[in-house]
Amino acid sequence: DGGITQSPKYLFRKEGQNVTLSCEQNLNHDAMYWYRQDPGQGLRLIYYSQIVNDFQKGDIAEGYSVSREKKESFPLTVTSAQKNPTAFYLCASSTIPQGRKGYTFGSGTRLTVV
Protein backbone atom coordinates (compact mmCIF):
# COMPACT_ATOMS: atom_id res chain seq x y z
CA ASP A 1 0.00 0.00 0.00
CA GLY A 2 1.21 3.48 -0.83
CA GLY A 3 1.70 5.93 1.95
CA ILE A 4 3.91 8.41 3.74
CA THR A 5 6.17 7.42 6.62
CA GLN A 6 7.60 9.69 9.27
CA SER A 7 10.27 8.63 11.71
CA PRO A 8 10.95 8.61 14.53
CA LYS A 9 7.58 8.90 16.25
CA TYR A 10 9.17 10.54 19.30
CA LEU A 11 12.42 12.53 19.38
CA PHE A 12 14.25 14.23 22.21
CA ARG A 13 16.69 17.02 21.57
CA LYS A 14 19.22 18.53 23.89
CA GLU A 15 19.87 22.24 23.89
CA GLY A 16 22.20 23.27 21.06
CA GLN A 17 21.72 20.05 19.13
CA ASN A 18 20.59 19.62 15.53
CA VAL A 19 18.12 16.83 14.83
CA THR A 20 16.72 15.46 11.57
CA LEU A 21 13.18 14.21 11.05
CA SER A 22 12.62 11.72 8.26
CA CYS A 23 9.76 11.74 5.75
CA GLU A 24 9.43 9.18 2.96
CA GLN A 25 6.55 8.65 0.50
CA ASN A 26 5.88 5.96 -2.10
CA LEU A 27 2.87 7.65 -3.67
CA ASN A 28 4.85 9.14 -6.57
CA HIS A 29 3.72 12.59 -5.43
CA ASP A 30 5.66 15.57 -6.76
CA ALA A 31 4.99 17.91 -3.83
CA MET A 32 5.99 17.46 -0.21
CA TYR A 33 5.39 19.70 2.80
CA TRP A 34 6.44 20.16 6.41
CA TYR A 35 4.02 21.64 8.94
CA ARG A 36 4.43 22.38 12.62
CA GLN A 37 1.54 21.97 15.08
CA ASP A 38 1.51 23.45 18.58
CA PRO A 39 -1.17 22.64 21.20
CA GLY A 40 -4.46 24.31 20.38
CA GLN A 41 -3.03 25.70 17.18
CA GLY A 42 -3.52 24.89 13.57
CA LEU A 43 -0.79 23.78 11.22
CA ARG A 44 1.88 26.26 10.20
CA LEU A 45 3.93 25.73 7.05
CA ILE A 46 7.70 25.37 7.50
CA TYR A 47 8.96 24.38 4.02
CA TYR A 48 7.61 22.81 0.87
CA SER A 49 9.02 21.32 -2.31
CA GLN A 50 7.36 20.78 -5.66
CA ILE A 51 10.32 19.29 -7.51
CA VAL A 52 13.56 17.52 -6.73
CA ASN A 53 16.44 19.82 -5.75
CA ASP A 54 14.11 22.76 -5.16
CA PHE A 55 12.20 23.93 -2.08
CA GLN A 56 10.49 27.05 -0.78
CA LYS A 57 10.26 28.65 2.64
CA GLY A 58 6.94 28.69 4.40
CA ASP A 59 5.70 31.02 7.12
CA ILE A 60 8.03 29.81 9.89
CA ALA A 61 11.24 28.59 8.13
CA GLU A 62 13.69 30.24 10.53
CA GLY A 63 15.74 27.67 12.43
CA TYR A 64 14.84 24.84 10.04
CA SER A 65 16.45 23.39 6.91
CA VAL A 66 15.37 20.82 4.33
CA SER A 67 16.69 18.93 1.32
CA ARG A 68 14.97 17.19 -1.61
CA GLU A 69 17.58 15.00 -3.25
CA LYS A 70 15.07 12.30 -4.15
CA LYS A 71 11.42 12.53 -5.10
CA GLU A 72 10.49 10.12 -2.31
CA SER A 73 12.31 11.86 0.54
CA PHE A 74 12.03 15.26 2.24
CA PRO A 75 13.96 15.33 5.54
CA LEU A 76 13.63 18.25 7.94
CA THR A 77 16.51 19.39 10.16
CA VAL A 78 15.69 21.35 13.28
CA THR A 79 18.78 23.39 14.00
CA SER A 80 20.03 24.89 17.24
CA ALA A 81 18.88 28.26 15.89
CA GLN A 82 15.25 27.19 16.43
CA LYS A 83 14.65 28.52 19.94
CA ASN A 84 11.37 26.77 20.68
CA PRO A 85 11.35 23.49 18.74
CA THR A 86 9.07 21.48 21.02
CA ALA A 87 6.08 20.67 18.82
CA PHE A 88 4.36 18.03 16.70
CA TYR A 89 5.78 17.91 13.16
CA LEU A 90 3.71 16.69 10.24
CA CYS A 91 4.90 15.81 6.76
CA ALA A 92 2.49 15.66 3.83
CA SER A 93 2.56 15.03 0.09
CA SER A 94 0.30 15.73 -2.86
CA THR A 95 0.06 15.64 -6.63
CA ILE A 96 0.54 18.81 -8.66
CA PRO A 97 -1.98 20.21 -9.23
CA GLN A 98 -3.82 18.87 -6.22
CA GLY A 99 -6.47 16.36 -7.03
CA ARG A 100 -9.69 15.69 -5.15
CA LYS A 101 -7.78 13.58 -2.63
CA GLY A 102 -5.96 16.57 -1.16
CA TYR A 103 -2.89 15.95 0.97
CA THR A 104 -1.71 12.66 2.39
CA PHE A 105 -0.18 13.09 5.83
CA GLY A 106 2.29 11.02 7.79
CA SER A 107 1.58 10.09 11.40
CA GLY A 108 3.84 12.80 12.78
CA THR A 109 6.97 13.19 14.91
CA ARG A 110 6.72 14.65 18.39
CA LEU A 111 9.88 16.58 19.22
CA THR A 112 10.71 17.52 22.79
CA VAL A 113 13.63 19.60 24.03
CA VAL A 114 15.19 18.18 27.19
Next chain:
Amino acid sequence: SQQGEEDPQALSIQEGENATMNCSYKTSINNLQWYRQNSGRGLVHLILIRSNEREKHSGRLRVTLDTSKKSSSLLITASRAADTASYFCATDPSGNTPLVFGKGTRLSVIA
Protein backbone atom coordinates in the same frame (compact mmCIF):
# COMPACT_ATOMS: atom_id res chain seq x y z
CA SER B 1 -0.48 32.99 7.98
CA GLN B 2 -3.63 31.15 9.01
CA GLN B 3 -6.48 31.98 6.72
CA GLY B 4 -9.18 29.67 8.01
CA GLU B 5 -10.85 30.14 11.36
CA GLU B 6 -13.07 27.37 12.64
CA ASP B 7 -16.01 27.91 14.91
CA PRO B 8 -16.67 26.67 17.53
CA GLN B 9 -13.26 25.83 18.99
CA ALA B 10 -14.80 22.88 20.83
CA LEU B 11 -18.09 21.02 20.52
CA SER B 12 -19.56 18.28 22.68
CA ILE B 13 -22.63 16.32 21.58
CA GLN B 14 -24.45 13.08 22.27
CA GLU B 15 -24.13 10.10 19.97
CA GLY B 16 -26.76 10.24 17.24
CA GLU B 17 -26.91 14.03 17.14
CA ASN B 18 -25.66 16.12 14.25
CA ALA B 19 -22.45 18.15 14.51
CA THR B 20 -21.93 21.37 12.60
CA MET B 21 -18.59 23.13 12.30
CA ASN B 22 -17.97 26.40 10.51
CA CYS B 23 -14.94 27.85 8.76
CA SER B 24 -14.35 31.43 7.67
CA TYR B 25 -11.50 32.58 5.46
CA LYS B 26 -10.15 35.87 4.20
CA THR B 27 -9.03 35.75 0.58
CA SER B 28 -10.23 34.15 -2.64
CA ILE B 29 -9.75 30.41 -2.99
CA ASN B 30 -9.51 27.70 -5.61
CA ASN B 31 -10.93 25.09 -3.25
CA LEU B 32 -11.55 24.40 0.43
CA GLN B 33 -10.85 21.10 2.13
CA TRP B 34 -11.77 19.50 5.44
CA TYR B 35 -9.46 17.20 7.37
CA ARG B 36 -9.83 15.10 10.49
CA GLN B 37 -7.15 14.46 13.11
CA ASN B 38 -7.37 11.87 15.85
CA SER B 39 -5.36 12.69 18.95
CA GLY B 40 -1.62 12.39 18.35
CA ARG B 41 -2.04 11.28 14.74
CA GLY B 42 -1.69 12.75 11.27
CA LEU B 43 -4.51 14.45 9.39
CA VAL B 44 -6.85 12.53 7.12
CA HIS B 45 -8.47 14.18 4.12
CA LEU B 46 -12.28 14.11 4.29
CA ILE B 47 -13.68 16.16 1.45
CA LEU B 48 -12.79 18.89 -1.05
CA ILE B 49 -15.17 21.49 -2.44
CA ARG B 50 -14.20 23.72 -5.36
CA SER B 51 -14.94 27.44 -5.48
CA ASN B 52 -17.64 26.93 -8.13
CA GLU B 53 -19.46 24.31 -6.03
CA ARG B 54 -21.99 25.07 -3.31
CA GLU B 55 -22.52 21.71 -1.65
CA LYS B 56 -20.84 18.31 -1.51
CA HIS B 57 -21.84 15.07 0.18
CA SER B 58 -19.78 12.09 1.22
CA GLY B 59 -21.46 9.45 3.34
CA ARG B 60 -22.53 11.18 6.59
CA LEU B 61 -20.62 14.35 5.69
CA ARG B 62 -22.14 17.40 4.06
CA VAL B 63 -20.04 20.43 3.18
CA THR B 64 -21.33 23.78 2.00
CA LEU B 65 -19.40 26.71 0.60
CA ASP B 66 -20.50 30.32 0.34
CA THR B 67 -17.80 32.27 -1.50
CA SER B 68 -19.68 35.56 -1.13
CA LYS B 69 -19.44 35.22 2.66
CA LYS B 70 -16.08 33.45 2.53
CA SER B 71 -17.38 30.67 4.71
CA SER B 72 -17.89 26.92 4.74
CA SER B 73 -19.62 24.47 7.02
CA LEU B 74 -19.10 20.78 7.73
CA LEU B 75 -22.09 18.78 8.94
CA ILE B 76 -21.64 15.29 10.35
CA THR B 77 -25.00 13.55 10.64
CA ALA B 78 -25.89 10.82 13.15
CA SER B 79 -22.58 11.20 14.95
CA ARG B 80 -20.80 8.28 16.55
CA ALA B 81 -18.27 8.07 19.38
CA ALA B 82 -15.67 7.22 16.72
CA ASP B 83 -16.19 10.69 15.19
CA THR B 84 -14.44 12.19 18.22
CA ALA B 85 -11.48 14.10 16.74
CA SER B 86 -10.31 17.54 15.69
CA TYR B 87 -11.56 18.86 12.37
CA PHE B 88 -9.64 21.39 10.29
CA CYS B 89 -10.55 23.41 7.26
CA ALA B 90 -7.80 24.22 4.77
CA THR B 91 -7.90 26.70 1.94
CA ASP B 92 -6.12 26.42 -1.38
CA PRO B 93 -5.63 29.87 -2.90
CA SER B 94 -4.62 28.81 -6.39
CA GLY B 95 -4.57 25.04 -6.83
CA ASN B 96 -0.78 24.98 -6.86
CA THR B 97 0.22 26.58 -3.56
CA PRO B 98 0.39 25.05 -0.08
CA LEU B 99 -2.79 24.68 1.90
CA VAL B 100 -3.44 27.14 4.71
CA PHE B 101 -5.00 25.50 7.75
CA GLY B 102 -7.24 26.88 10.47
CA LYS B 103 -6.91 26.12 14.19
CA GLY B 104 -9.54 23.40 14.16
CA THR B 105 -12.66 22.37 16.04
CA ARG B 106 -12.39 19.68 18.73
CA LEU B 107 -15.43 17.45 18.53
CA SER B 108 -16.36 15.13 21.37
CA VAL B 109 -19.16 12.64 20.78
CA ILE B 110 -20.42 11.11 24.01
CA ALA B 111 -21.85 7.61 23.89
